[in-house]
Amino acid sequence: MKVDILAIGAHPDDIELMCSGTLLKHIALGKVVGMLDLTAGELGTRGTAELRKKEAAKAAKIIGVAFRDNLGMKDGAFRNDSEHQVAIIKKIRQYRPEIILCNAIRDRHPDHGRAAQLVSEACFYSGLRKITSTLNGKRQEAWRPKAVYHSIQDRYIEPDFVIDVSPFVKKKMQAILAFTSQFYNPGSKEPNTPISSQLFLESLHARMIDFGRTIGVNYAEGFTVERHLGVQNLFDLI
Numbered sequence: 001m002k003v004d005i006l007a008i009g010a011h012p013d014d015i016e017l018m019c020s021g022t023l024l025k026h027i028a029l030g031k032v033v034g035m036l037d038l039t040a041g042e043l044g045t046r047g048t049a050e051l052r053k054k055e056a057a058k059a060a061k062i063i064g065v066a067f068r069d070n071l072g073m074k075d076g077a078f079r080n081d082s083e084h085q086v087a088i089i090k091k092i093r094q095y096r097p098e099i100i101l102c103n104a105i106r107d108r109h110p111d112h113g114r115a116a117q118l119v120s121e122a123c124f125y126s127g128l129r130k131i132t133s134t135l136n137g138k139r140q141e142a143w144r145p146k147a148v149y150h151s152i153q154d155r156y157i158e159p160d161f162v163i164d165v166s167p168f169v170k171k172k173m174q175a176i177l178a179f180t181s182q183f184y185n186p187g188s189k190e191p192n193t194p195i196s197s198q199l200f201l202e203s204l205h206a207r208m209i210d211f212g213r214t215i216g217v218n219y220a221e222g223f224t225v226e227r228h229l230g231v232q233n234l235f236d237l238i
Helices: 014-028 049-063 082-095 110-125 166-177 198-213
Strands: 005-009 033-039 067-073 099-102 147-151 161-164 220-225
Touching: 005 014, 005 082, 005 110, 014 033, 014 049, 014 099, 014 161, 014 166, 014 220, 033 049, 033 082, 033 110, 049 067, 049 166, 067 082, 082 110, 099 110, 110 147, 161 198, 166 198, 198 220
Parallel strands: 005 033, 005 099, 033 067, 099 147
Antiparallel strands: 147 220, 161 220
């Protein structure tokens, strides 16, 4: 299966938080979208890896992606090295995405920035034919995505561009709240965390409102780029 967009997050729920509105928008436009989690989020204070897996599947169904994979890397301990790069390269070459969306270049959780660098370098190396990988016993062809965009998640980062996601905010929040073990749940007996309060959910809306205001829409998601964006003409811009 070839996809147009592959979203990659360090933990289950990262993609929902950082760019699910953008994924929903492009699925509505007819694009094929996949999701890839690097870890099971097993170090999370609330819930379990098994529960996160079920929640991730529910969220993926809400968003409507073609698939959701998990590489099973060790939460908190994966590194930007050749072993972890090759694991991602195999998926890039398997699904041949045009665009990769991944974690913020720096963030509150140290896994996020490390994942951003790991994915970025894997995308580059995936285009080198002398780096070999196999799938089902067959050698994979080299493939490099056209662009890697970093989502903005917890910490504020000045975006290089923003995407209007106003019609998709309600469904985005449904996908986020599929992770009932992680986010606001008045009946939960789990410990409080920085993301488990009602205020955190309100902050997600506030961030999208702030980004949306810059382009005159209700809600937007922000991204940073690794190289300059190009447009065909000035009228492509909002």
